Amino acid sequence: MIEIKNLHKNFGRIKAIKNINLSLKQGEIITLLGPNGAGKTTFMRLLTGFIFPDSGEIKILNQNIEHNRIEALSHIGYVPENSPLYGDMTVFEYLKFIAKLHHLNDSVFIERCQNIIKTFSLSEVINQKIETLSKGFRHRVAISAALLSKPKILILDEPTEGLDPNQKHELREFIKTYGKNNLVIVSTHIMEEVEALSTRVILINKGKIIKDTTTDELKALSPSGSIDEAFRNITSNRSHQ
Amino acid sequence: MIYQTFTIFQKELSGYFKTPLAYFLISAYILISMFSTFYLGAFFVLNNTELFSFFFFQNDIFALLIPALTMRLWAEERRSGTMELLLTQPISYTSVVLGKFFSAWIFCFMLLCTTIPFWIFINIIYQLDNINILSSYIGCFLISGVFCAIGCCISAFNKGLVVAYICTLFLSLIISTVNFDFLIGQFNLSDDVSIRIIQSLNFSKHYNDMTGGQVGFDNIIYYFSMIALPLWLNILTIEYKKN
Numbered sequence: 001m002i003e004i005k006n007l008h009k010n011f012g013r014i015k016a017i018k019n020i021n022l023s024l025k026q027g028e029i030i031t032l033l034g035p036n037g038a039g040k041t042t043f044m045r046l047l048t049g050f051i052f053p054d055s056g057e058i059k060i061l062n063q064n065i066e067h068n069r070i071e072a073l074s075h076i077g078y079v080p081e082n083s084p085l086y087g088d089m090t091v092f093e094y095l096k097f098i099a100k101l102h103h104l105n106d107s108v109f110i111e112r113c114q115n116i117i118k119t120f121s122l123s124e125v126i127n128q129k130i131e132t133l134s135k136g137f138r139h140r141v142a143i144s145a146a147l148l149s150k151p152k153i154l155i156l157d158e159p160t161e162g163l164d165p166n167q168k169h170e171l172r173e174f175i176k177t178y179g180k181n182n183l184v185i186v187s188t189h190i191m192e193e194v195e196a197l198s199t200r201v202i203l204i205n206k207g208k209i210i211k212d213t214t215t216d217e218l219k220a221l222s223p224s225g226s227i228d229e230a231f232r233n234i235t236s237n238r239s240h241q
Numbered sequence: 242m243i244y245q246t247f248t249i250f251q252k253e254l255s256g257y258f259k260t261p262l263a264y265f266l267i268s269a270y271i272l273i274s275m276f277s278t279f280y281l282g283a284f285f286v287l288n289n290t291e292l293f294s295f296f297f298f299q300n301d302i303f304a305l306l307i308p309a310l311t312m313r314l315w316a317e318e319r320r321s322g323t324m325e326l327l328l329t330q331p332i333s334y335t336s337v338v339l340g341k342f343f344s345a346w347i348f349c350f351m352l353l354c355t356t357i358p359f360w361i362f363i364n365i366i367y368q369l370d371n372i373n374i375l376s377s378y379i380g381c382f383l384i385s386g387v388f389c390a391i392g393c394c395i396s397a398f399n400k401g402l403v404v405a406y407i408c409t410l411f412l413s414l415i416i417s418t419v420n421f422d423f424l425i426g427q428f429n430l431s432d433d434v435s436i437r438i439i440q441s442l443n444f445s446k447h448y449n450d451m452t453g454g455q456v457g458f459d460n461i462i463y464y465f466s467m468i469a470l471p472l473w474l475n476i477l478t479i480e481y482k483k484n
Contacts, residue, residue, distance in 0.1 A: 069331075070331045070333060076329070084321055084322035084326050
């Protein structure tokens, strides 16, 4: 679904992404794991065409993100870090706005909106202004909007940040279900999340992929069998090198 | 593309009325316009069959108020992080830029419409040259479009609202007041074509033509070019910032 070749991105003299090559397939739930400043958000911004690479290419369902940006983005649902939303809109107005940008007609929108309201329990806040919502609800609204177009690729940047344990559990269950037939990419630095979700773990540090593996293989890399320890071993080794 | 431009336009225009900004601007526009018409413009002293006292100050009033309208268009998106959300939707940058621009321009149209009762009222008292006044209204609408386009473009460069306001105000005033006639003397131009080209660059010349009742194809082309250039720069700015 996503093919990435020789991806490089610099910000001035800082090399944010260095030579990334990846092939991401349908049915995978991929967690991008890495310390703060590793390049996870930059990588996601490159995948969603928010920024363009200095060299290399990204193909989303055979569409080059730079040359066919609109076509490529029609397959992607993206929730950026901290779920930015238009606070002056009500939840319904916001969902309608996103639906219009995706050319969904009214009947399709209403049908999908009803499903989403049910799935994410938004009925009590549907006519409420977004700026008055709690962080948990804001997250749900952001994810709901990303799902309106039924994207084949769902990209979530630190989706459980600030959620309570119940909300985290619900969201993870949803991601697992959605990931069965689609591609889900989740950026996180929470190990518990990696274990709960991933079918594939990609470890990024200093803009490079340092491990592309499964949760079990990652666990096997530490004597105690913990992902947390394996992560610390790998990233600290790399930073010493 | 038109549908998505309209979607952005609707969102932005309704956004103005969700904050006190729209109501403040409408009130400020009416107050300043009426003050400048009757007090500064000596409305009852001058011959006002073309509402000269009213249209004389519109250029400056728009230069003062439009930056407040456009400063938030991109700066707010940048500040709140919604720019990432908006630009990762399957829409062209042209649609986003045009949607934002038209929302500001149509708001200016609404501002102008608030003065129509004044026009009607004065019509009852005096014998007015209504064709001329209509031409002046079109001129006002076009100059507001130029200032809106400049404001959109400046807002795309800046994160801060105040900086965006000051830069737009400054640039709008320069563009509306600069007179290129000095170039004629500077380069000792004597042929008619060169002089006409130089004079046609003056913003005020086109506005004066329109308040004088000449809508003219050349005036419309001039204003639309002045609108298109900042909008094109706005699109380029967004693309540049991606790289």
